[in-house]
Amino acid sequence: MTESTGALNIALVGPYTSGKTTLLESMLSVSGTIGRKGRVADGNTVGDWSDEARARQSSVEVNTAGFTHRDLHFTVLDCPGSIEFFAETANALMGADLAIIVCTPDLNRVWTMGRLLKFLSQHEIPHVLFTNRMDETAVRVGELIEAMQPVSDRPLVPCQVAIREGDQVTGYVDLVTGQAYQYRDNEGAVGVDAPDTVLERQEDARTQLLESLADFDDALLESLLEDQIPEPEEIVAYLRGTLADARVVPVLMGSAERDWGVRRLLEFLADMAPGTTLASRRLPAGAQGATVGQVLKTYITQHGGKVSLARVWAGTITDGMVLNDGQRIGGMYRMQGQQQNKIDKAEAGEIVGLGRLETVTTGDTVAPSDGPETEPLPRAALPPSVYAYSVRASRREDEVKVSGAMSRLAQEDPSLRFEPNPDTQEAVLWGQGEMHLKVALDRLSGKYGLAMQTERPKVAYKEAIRKPVAQHARFKKQTGGHGQFGDVHIEVKPLPRGSGFEFQQKVVGGAVPRQYIPAVEAGVRDYLASGPLGFPVVDLQVTLTDGKHHAVDSSEQAFKTAGRMAMAEALPKCNPVLLEPICEVKISIPSEFTPNVQRLVTGRRGQVLGFQAREDWSGWDQVTSQMPQAEMHDLIIELRSLTLGVGTFESHFDRLQELTGRLAEDVLAAAQET
Ligand SMILES: Nc1nc2c(ncn2[C@@H]2O[C@H](COP(=O)(O)OP(=O)(O)OP(=O)(O)O)[C@@H](O)[C@H]2O)c(=O)[nH]1
Ligand SMILES: [Mg+2]
Numbered sequence: 001m002t003e004s005t006g007a008l009n010i011a012l013v014g015p016y017t018s019g020k021t022t023l024l025e026s027m028l029s030v031s032g033t034i035g036r037k038g039r040v041a042d043g044n045t046v047g048d049w050s051d052e053a054r055a056r057q058s059s060v061e062v063n064t065a066g067f068t069h070r071d072l073h074f075t076v077l078d079c080p081g082s083i084e085f086f087a088e089t090a091n092a093l094m095g096a097d098l099a100i101i102v103c104t105p106d107l108n109r110v111w112t113m114g115r116l117l118k119f120l121s122q123h124e125i126p127h128v129l130f131t132n133r134m135d136e137t138a139v140r141v142g143e144l145i146e147a148m149q150p151v152s153d154r155p156l157v158p159c160q161v162a163i164r165e166g167d168q169v170t171g172y173v174d175l176v177t178g179q180a181y182q183y184r185d186n187e188g189a190v191g192v193d194a195p196d197t198v199l200e201r202q203e204d205a206r207t208q209l210l211e212s213l214a215d216f217d218d219a220l221l222e223s224l225l226e227d228q229i230p231e232p233e234e235i236v237a238y239l240r241g242t243l244a245d246a247r248v249v250p251v252l253m254g255s256a257e258r259d260w261g262v263r264r265l266l267e268f269l270a271d272m273a274p275g276t277t278l279a280s281r282r283l284p285a286g287a288q289g290a291t292v293g294q295v296l297k298t299y300i301t302q303h304g305g306k307v308s309l310a311r312v313w314a315g316t317i318t319d320g321m322v323l324n325d326g327q328r329i330g331g332m333y334r335m336q337g338q339q340q341n342k343i344d345k346a347e348a349g350e351i352v353g354l355g356r357l358e359t360v361t362t363g364d365t366v367a368p369s370d371g372p373e374t375e376p377l378p379r380a381a382l383p384p385s386v387y388a389y390s391v392r393a394s395r396r397e398d399e400v401k402v403s404g405a406m407s408r409l410a411q412e413d414p415s416l417r418f419e420p421n422p423d424t425q426e427a428v429l430w431g432q433g434e435m436h437l438k439v440a441l442d443r444l445s446g447k448y449g450l451a452m453q454t455e456r457p458k459v460a461y462k463e464a465i466r467k468p469v470a471q472h473a474r475f476k477k478q479t480g481g482h483g484q485f486g487d488v489h490i491e492v493k494p495l496p497r498g499s500g501f502e503f504q505q506k507v508v509g510g511a512v513p514r515q516y517i518p519a520v521e522a523g524v525r526d527y528l529a530s531g532p533l534g535f536p537v538v539d540l541q542v543t544l545t546d547g548k549h550h551a552v553d554s555s556e557q558a559f560k561t562a563g564r565m566a567m568a569e570a571l572p573k574c575n576p577v578l579l580e581p582i583c584e585v586k587i588s589i590p591s592e593f594t595p596n597v598q599r600l601v602t603g604r605r606g607q608v609l610g611f612q613a614r615e616d617w618s619g620w621d622q623v624t625s626q627m628p629q630a631e632m633h634d635l636i637i638e639l640r641s642l643t644l645g646v647g648t649f650e651s652h653f654d655r656l657q658e659l660t661g662r663l664a665e666d667v668l669a670a671a672q673e674t
Contacts, residue, residue: 291315523563
């Protein structure tokens with residue numbers, strides 16, 4: 001075993017349904033932690049215990065379980081594979097010593113791992129590739145490595161080759177020791193003689209492994225040049241060193257469903273464990289000797305209790321300790337799926353649940369309130385919101401409860417955002433995609449009893465005018481005693497796009513007494529909320545030029561009404577035009593998808609302004625474009641379907657632009673209907 005804290009924290013990551021939760025189940029089973037293996041399809045795994053995960057037979061949040069193997073305590077963070085839950089994965093990875101990318105051997109889908117691999121190399125998190133589902137594939141791992149290499153910044157190095165009978169994989173040869181093994185379902189593999197058919201591939205793969213390692217070690221390079229083959233222990237040492245620095249990606253294989261290769265994977269991890277390398281790299285200078293942790297995930301339990309899953313990076317955290325701005329830990333737990341086992345302290349290297357830290361959120365650094373000031377640990381960037389629903393409580397009486405419940409959901413999942421849109425007067429739930437939002441709404445109804453109705457969010461259309469007009473209006477009412485009288489002359493004039501609204505007055509000789517002028521402005525502004533086309537009016541100037549008043553009957557209210565009347569008469573004559581919001585959209589994709597994305601943009605009335613290679617992500621492009629917001633509701637869905645799920649975008653409002661013709665008529669007709 002390497003120098004380690006006696007604990008190893010691994011994150012299981014990789015594409016949707018590649019077998020991560022099943023692999024965790026298999027690890028728990030082969031380590032003797034559980035007696036009977038559950039199955040995702042049967043809804044009885046340790047990982048997928050939540051109602052939302054079980055209903056979908058797919059993980060929808062990070063879950064944790066631990067086991068001991070060879071005196072090393074493993075804590076496993078089982079991450080959801082769907083790209084819509086990437087924020088969960090990213091936050092969990094910030095606390096992992098090592099990631100196991102569980103993948104399906106499918107040559108056509110290697111890009112599904114694109115974003116994940118970028119994240120891992122960017123954060124220098126050691127990672128291993130576990131090629132799962134070897135029980136049902138004819139794909140050769142060598143070919144898979146070749147197809148995947150362009151997606152990975154780091155060299156992928158084979159550590160095993162498959163032994164096959166026909167199309168069926170029956171075992172493997174370990175390239176470190178040269179020993180061949182035959183798989184047995186749900187039992188340890190047995191040593192066998194390597195069949196002749198595998199010898200050539202074994203030789204090639206071993207050369208590939210050693211040559212990749214030699215790129216990082218001159219001594220190894222020299223011995224290879226002299227045809228000296230290193231001993232197994234030396235290969236282990238080379239692998240351990242390069243893996244700790246995340247310079248190579250060892251590739252292993254197996255089948256989580258049948259426990260093939262899982263014991264070997266655990267042995268490999270115990271041998272190669274990167275130990276405290278990552279901890280020493282992550283800890284801010286000056287934090288040595290201090291107590292520091294970081295929250296990787298927040299749970300709000302069915303009964304409303306909050307548990308912050310935290311990695312202890314240094315020191316010891318004990319129950320009752322007061323952290324940060326005075327938050328007292330109320331209960332500490334070792335998490336085992338849905339089970340919370342009470343503990344009273346946790347040492348550096350452990351990942352544990354901390355109860356009742358009300359103001360602490362995912363990604364936060366935690367440290368004792370009375371300890372030295374610590375610099376915060378790096379946190380994963382939140383992915384930009386890309387999909388939204390407008391939401392409303394199905395029952396009116398529930399409306400008051402919605403924002404409180406939403407804020408609890410957002411504590412559990414910071415990639416959810418709930419906010420009002422003042423332009424359209426809707427409450428909007430923002431997130432990462434359809435499934436992400438549906439899971440959130442399921443939680444809302446399951447945990448908080450709130451049923452919601454959803455709609456496609458409205459677009460905040462506006463209107464403007466194209467022609468100046470002068471207008472006179474008089475409001476006069478004679479009713480019994482006091483009458484009402486206000487008389488105004490206004491000039492209305494279009495302003496350049498983006499100017500908003502300006503009000504001026506050029507009244508001379510007190511024709512409209514000073515104290516009534518703000519009332520005229522108020523009346524004008526009132527009208528602007530809904531112009532002749534039914535939308536808020538922008539980019540215009542209104543000047544009060546003249547008017548008349550009456551010593552007894554004039555009042556603020558009368559002038560306000562007159563101002564409003566003048567606008568209502570003037571604006572239909574000003575040649576009104578609809579304005580639609582245009583966004584600047586930056587789309588990131590692996591460069592092979594760039595031409596498809598350019599077509600996607602133009603197909604949605606967008607305009608490509610240019611594209612360039614992303615400097616921080618080699619092999620990826622960023623396409624900059626402008627697109628009407630009306631075309632963006634399901635942009636992420638099409639983008640993902642064009643890019644094996646990895647394409648993503650950021651957007652912000654750029655400007656309003658005139659919309660005329662058929663499209664404008666459709667918008668007006670739809671607005672009239674509601
Ligand atoms: N044949 C075969 N099936 C497998 C294997 N591993 C997992 N499966 C099946 O694949 C399906 C998905 O497995 P999961 O373990 O839920 O995959 P996951 O990666 O956790 O999926 P997400 O959490 O949705 O990303 C389940 O029906 C498993 O039984 C394997 O090695 N061989
Ligand atoms: Mg899963």
